[in-house]
Amino acid sequence: MRPETPWIGRRPERYEFIKVYNNLSSTEFHAILDEARLQRLAVVGHAVRSVELKDALNAGQVMVVHGEKYIYMYFHRSRDIALAKQAADFTRAGGAYVIPNPSAYEAISLQWGKPQQVEKFLSQPEARYLTPYRRRAWEHDDYVVRSGTLAGNLEFLRQF
Numbered sequence: 001m002r003p004e005t006p007w008i009g010r011r012p013e014r015y016e017f018i019k020v021y022n023n024l025s026s027t028e029f030h031a032i033l034d035e036a037r038l039q040r041l042a043v044v045g046h047a048v049r050s051v052e053l054k055d056a057l058n059a060g061q062v063m064v065v066h067g068e069k070y071i072y073m074y075f076h077r078s079r080d081i082a083l084a085k086q087a088a089d090f091t092r093a094g095g096a097y098v099i100p101n102p103s104a105y106e107a108i109s110l111q112w113g114k115p116q117q118v119e120k121f122l123s124q125p126e127a128r129y130l131t132p133y134r135r136r137a138w139e140h141d142d143y144v145v146r147s148g149t150l151a152g153n154l155e156f157l158r159q160f
Contacts, residue, residue: 020045020061033060047073053087057094064091067100067157079156087160102157109150111143118144 018036020029020043029048036043043061047053047069054074057064064070075083091098111117118139121127130138 014039015041017042017044019065020048022046022049024048024050026050029056030059036060049073054090054094057091057096061096063097063099065099065101066104067098067102067160068105068153070098070160071153071157079152081159084156084160100157100160102154105150105157106154108143109154111141112150113144113146113148115144 018032018041020032024032026048029051033043037060042063044063045061045065047064048056051059052073053064053070070084070087071077074087107121111121118141122130122135122138127135
């Protein structure tokens with residue numbers, strides 16, 4: 001049974017959620033969920049690799065912050081629309097939310113293995129608003145040195 005949604009309402013004096021990342025162990029993930037319940041905090045974030053995505057949502061994670069996490073953690077890189085239906089069903093049944101974030105995934109796919117694309121992005125007028133730290137991080141991100149392709153994933157995510 002899903003706990004009541006603990007993050008409704010404003011609480012400016014406290015944190016409102018905990019964001020989890022990919023590399024937690026199952027034990028760490030469940031400990032975070034337990035503490036979040038005690039503190040009445042929502043757990044949002046990435047798909048934790050050590051926990052099946054469906055199980056994470058059923059256990060109490062209330063949001064997946066990047067829709068492409070389903071490709072890696074549930075679809076296992078397939079583009080099977082039947083799996084997409086199942087994922088939508090278990091996400092809805094778990095009462096969870098998803099931030100699809102296709103614009104970020106599109107930017108990632110454009111620069112995947114293409115350092116010249118990063119240079120193009122950073123030459124745009126809007127890039128002047130990046131902090132020096134963010135600029136360096138983007139220039140040295142590992143997307144540009146990866147091989148392979150993300151072709152087809154963005155359209156599949158849009159359908160999903």
